[in-house]
Amino acid sequence: xxxxxxxxxxxxxxxxxxxxxxxxxxxxxxxxxxxxxxxxxxxxxxxxxxxxxxxxxxxxxxxxxxxxxxxxxxxxxxxxxxxxxxxxxxxxxxxxxxxxxxxxxxxxxxxxxxxxxxxxxxxxxxxxxxxxxxxxxxxxxxxxxxxxxxxxxxxxxxxxxxxxxxxxxxxxxxxxxxxxxxxxxxxxxxxxxxxxxxxxxxxxxxxxxxxxxxxxxxxxxxxxxxxxxxxxxxxxxxxxxxxxxxxxxxxxxxxxxxxxxxxxxxxxxxxxxxxxxxxxxxxxxxxxxxxxxxxxxxxxxxxxxxxxxxxx
Numbered sequence: 001x002x003x004x005x006x007x008x009x010x011x012x013x014x015x016x017x018x019x020x021x022x023x024x025x026x027x028x029x030x031x032x033x034x035x036x037x038x039x040x041x042x043x044x045x046x047x048x049x050x051x052x053x054x055x056x057x058x059x060x061x062x063x064x065x066x067x068x069x070x071x072x073x074x075x076x077x078x079x080x081x082x083x084x085x086x087x088x089x090x091x092x093x094x095x096x097x098x099x100x101x102x103x104x105x106x107x108x109x110x111x112x113x114x115x116x117x118x119x120x121x122x123x124x125x126x127x128x129x130x131x132x133x134x135x136x137x138x139x140x141x142x143x144x145x146x147x148x149x150x151x152x153x154x155x156x157x158x159x160x161x162x163x164x165x166x167x168x169x170x171x172x173x174x175x176x177x178x179x180x181x182x183x184x185x186x187x188x189x190x191x192x193x194x195x196x197x198x199x200x201x202x203x204x205x206x207x208x209x210x211x212x213x214x215x216x217x218x219x220x221x222x223x224x225x226x227x228x229x230x231x232x233x234x235x236x237x238x239x240x241x242x243x244x245x246x247x248x249x250x251x252x253x254x255x256x257x258x259x260x261x262x263x264x265x266x267x268x269x270x271x272x273x274x275x276x277x278x279x280x281x282x283x284x285x286x287x288x289x290x291x292x293x294x295x296x297x298x299x300x301x302x303x304x305x306x307x308x309x310x311x312x
Contacts, residue, residue, distance in 0.1 A: 003303055005277040006179050010134050011299040012292065013247065013273020014058055016285050017265030018051040018131075021255035025052075025262045029221065034256040038285050042262075043097075049288035050091040053098055054131040054266040055295075059089040061154065062135035062298040066305050071136075071150050073115040073157050080158070081106050091290040099128040099228075105158040116153075118160030127233035129155035130167050131263045134270040135302055137175040142307035144176045144194040159230075166208040167230045171267070173198060178274035187275070188242050190214055207231045217242055226257030226264035233260065237267035247276045248285075 022042040023035055040048040060079035068075050082088035084095050084106050098106075101124040108117040118124075136154045140147035151172025152165040159165070176194045177187050186192065191199050191212045204212055211231060216224065216239040226236040236257055244250030247269075254268040255261040273281060278296075286292065 001181065001277045003179065003309070004300060005279060006181070006274045007138055007299040007303045008278040008296050009273035009276060009281060010138055010175065010179065010270050011058065011062065011273070011295050011302075012278055012286060012289065013269035013271075013276075013281055014131075014134050014266045015051050015055040015269070015289050015292075015295055016273070016281055017251050017254065017267070017269025018054040018262045019046075019049050019289060020251055020285070021261035021263070021265030022046055022050075022052050023261070024255055024258050025260065027258045027261070029225075029258045032258060034252070036252060038288050046092070047290075050290045052091075052262050053083075053095070053102075054263055055091070056083050056089050056095075057102070057128075057132035058134055058266075059295065059298060061132055062138075062302055063089070065135055065139045066298065066301045069305060071140075071153065073153070074113065076154070077106065077109045077115070077117070077157050081110055099126055101126050102128045102158045109157075116156045116160065118156045118158045120160045122161075124159060125161050125163050125230055126159065126228050127167075127230045127260065127263050127267065129157075129159040129164050130171055130230055130234060131266045133168050133171055134175060134274075135298075136168075137172040138179065138299070138302040139306035141176050141179045142309040144173070145198070146307065147176050148173050148193070148195065148198055162205050163207050164230050166204045167234050169202075170204055170208050170212050171234060171271070174271055175274055178271055184241075184275065187271075188214070188217070188238070208234070211235050211238065221257060224257065226254065226259045226261055228260040228263070233263055233267055236264045237271065240264070240268050241272055241275075247272050247280045248282050 087094040240254035
């Protein structure tokens with residue numbers, strides 16, 4: 001499988017998981033019939049294949065990395081703010097949903113123009129930065145240490161708590177590995193990193209370290225929960241990835257956890273899409289996704305414009 005297939009899989013996988021999960025968004029486990037296909041609906045009454053803020057923000061981040069040819073937090077925030085106020089890169093043309101922490105950070109940015117207005121209150125440990133993360137490790141995959149560092153920095157524009165930053169650092173490391181073709185067994189090994197010593201030099205906080213150590217391998221629902229809390233979200237996505245052998249199987253496991261189902265799906269989709277490649281995503285789902293060509297174009301451009309790979 002070539003890098004292009006993995007890159008397109010990563011970004012399209014994010015959108016597919018998001019669009020699949022929106023049907024069950026905000027529905028507690030046990031209150032719904034599990035789904036087995038992309039049917040739309042949900043709290044925002046979306047058509048099949050339309051996606052939510054997870055994908056919109058990921059595309060804003062991708063667009064910024066491509067157009068500035070690097071990591072520019074102010075430019076990223078300007079694009080997020082454009083999505084919030086104008087519906088830029090929305091699947092429907094409007095911003096119909098936004099997380100509380102992201103909204104507060106964007107309002108702070110629009111007033112101050114500061115590059116890292118991310119919140120640090122205990123209530124801001126949500127999954128709003130990990131859900132959009134993919135473009136950063138995609139762009140910087142040729143320099144894994146930089147990819148991990150900037151994955152964390154990309155959280156700080158909206159989510160500045162250590163637990164959210166470290167969730168992005170660890171998940172960024174996993175995406176870099178998947179894009180490079182690392183075997184699943186290696187990705188799911190204890191404290192995986194594509195660069196030796198990553199977590200010794202700058203340790204992960206206890207909550208994320210527990211996930212990196214494999215908490216998801218020894219738990220099942222109801223201990224595994226797809227909530228908006230970043231630790232639960234990361235753990236649930238990795239649980240689904242570890243318990244499945246195809247993109248479709250894992251994505252359905254992820255979204256059928258309910259609660260913040262679109263984001264559990266989006267987090268799973270980034271990693272699984274990079275691992276299985278675009279052809280591993282069911283054709284019917286790929287072809288249903290809104291603005292699919294734009295998403296695939298951005299994925300290709302992240303590969304072309306990003307930090308060069310040493311080989312392959």
